[in-house]
Amino acid sequence: SQTIHQWPATLVQPVGSPLSLECTVEGTSNPNLYWYRQAAGRGLQLLFYSVGIGQISSEVPQNLSASRPQDRQFILSSKKLLLSDSGFYLCAWSVGSWGPLHFGNGTRLTVT
Amino acid sequence: SQQGEEDPQALSIQEGENATMNCSYKTSINNLQWYRQNSGRGLVHLILIRSNEREKHSGRLRVTLDTSKKSSSLLITASRAADTASYFCATDASGSARQLTFGSGTQLTVLP
Numbered sequence: 053s054q055t056i057h058q059w060p061a062t063l064v065q066p067v068g069s070p071l072s073l074e075c076t077v078e079g080t081s082n083p084n085l086y087w088y089r090q091a092a093g094r095g096l097q098l099l100f101y102s103v104g105i106g107q108i109s110s111e112v113p114q115n116l117s118a119s120r121p122q123d124r125q126f127i128l129s130s131k132k133l134l135l136s137d138s139g140f141y142l143c144a145w146s147v148g149s150w151g152p153l154h155f156g157n158g159t160r161l162t163v164t
Numbered sequence: 165s166q167q168g169e170e171d172p173q174a175l176s177i178q179e180g181e182n183a184t185m186n187c188s189y190k191t192s193i194n195n196l197q198w199y200r201q202n203s204g205r206g207l208v209h210l211i212l213i214r215s216n217e218r219e220k221h222s223g224r225l226r227v228t229l230d231t232s233k234k235s236s237s238l239l240i241t242a243s244r245a246a247d248t249a250s251y252f253c254a255t256d257a258s259g260s261a262r263q264l265t266f267g268s269g270t271q272l273t274v275l276p
Contacts, residue, residue: 058206095168095252095266096207142206151256151264152197155206 054079058143058156065163071116071130073159075143078124083145085126086153087118090140102126103149138163168196168253168267176273183240185270187253188233196229197254198238201269207252210238243274 058075065071077083084103088096098111100118108118115134119127126143140160144153171186187196195214199207213220213229213236220227226239240247250269257263 093268095268098264144206152209152212153199153207153264154209157206158204160204 054145054154056143056145056154056156058159060159061157062160063162065133065161067135067163068132071128071133071137071161073128073141073143073161075126075128075156076124077126077145080124080145080147082123083147084149085120086144086146087126087128088142088144090142090158092140096142100128133163135163137161168255168265170251170253170267170270172270173268174271174273176275177243179243179245179274179276181243183243183247183272183274185238185251185272187236187238187255187267189236189253189255190234191257193231193255193257195256196227196236197256197264198225198227198236199252199254199266201250201252203249210251240272243272245274245276248272248274 055078086101087099089099090096100108100110102108102120105120105123116130140158142158143156146153168187168189177183193215195212197212198210200210201207211222211227213227215231224241229236250271252266252269254264254266
């Protein structure tokens with residue numbers, strides 16, 4: 053069966069520090085991969101998606117970047133965090149482009 | 165702007181009662197999905213209903229779709245305390261998961 057791992061679960065980082073969140077998927081090949089951010093009490097905002105290794109599409113201009121160095125690995129990064137980067141970050145995968153989405157358990161990021 | 169918006173924002177019921185949540189959207193859709201999110205966790209896909217379907221069942225879940233009114237409802241019958249969670253609808257206009265738009269969710273509390 054397919055599983056998705058996302059870590060760390062929580063992270064507290066100072067403003068201006070770098071960020072690296074990792075997500076890996078097991079049990080499926082060539083998944084579509086997604087990074088979402090969820091503000092408190094709000095819906096999800098799509099940040100990045102990828103249809104293959106090295107292929108990244110950015111949905112919203114951000115202080116963030118994404119990379120897909122391997123088929124089932126998706127990384128969210130920042131060189132310098134801002135206070136506004138705080139939030140709940142969710143990684144997800146789908147078979148092809150038509151979903152449904154399967155989510156990881158998220159990373160709660162607090163930038164202080 | 166948000167495509168899908170859930171109503172009510174919060175709902176509190178007694179165990180054994182039915183819970184109904186509604187979702188309204190603005191533009192034509194290809195399909196509509198419902199997801200569930202336990203506090204501090206990732207979203208879990210519940211059910212997908214296509215634009216040419218009017219009703220779908222899955223266990224204690226019943227979803228209806230009225231494309232003329234641009235609305236959907238999620239009914240949970242015989243609710244349990246374990247159903248306590250946030251419920252989100254997600255719509256897509258293109259059949260692509262990367263175009264999914266999530267609402268802000270309904271927070272359901274089922275009291276034992």
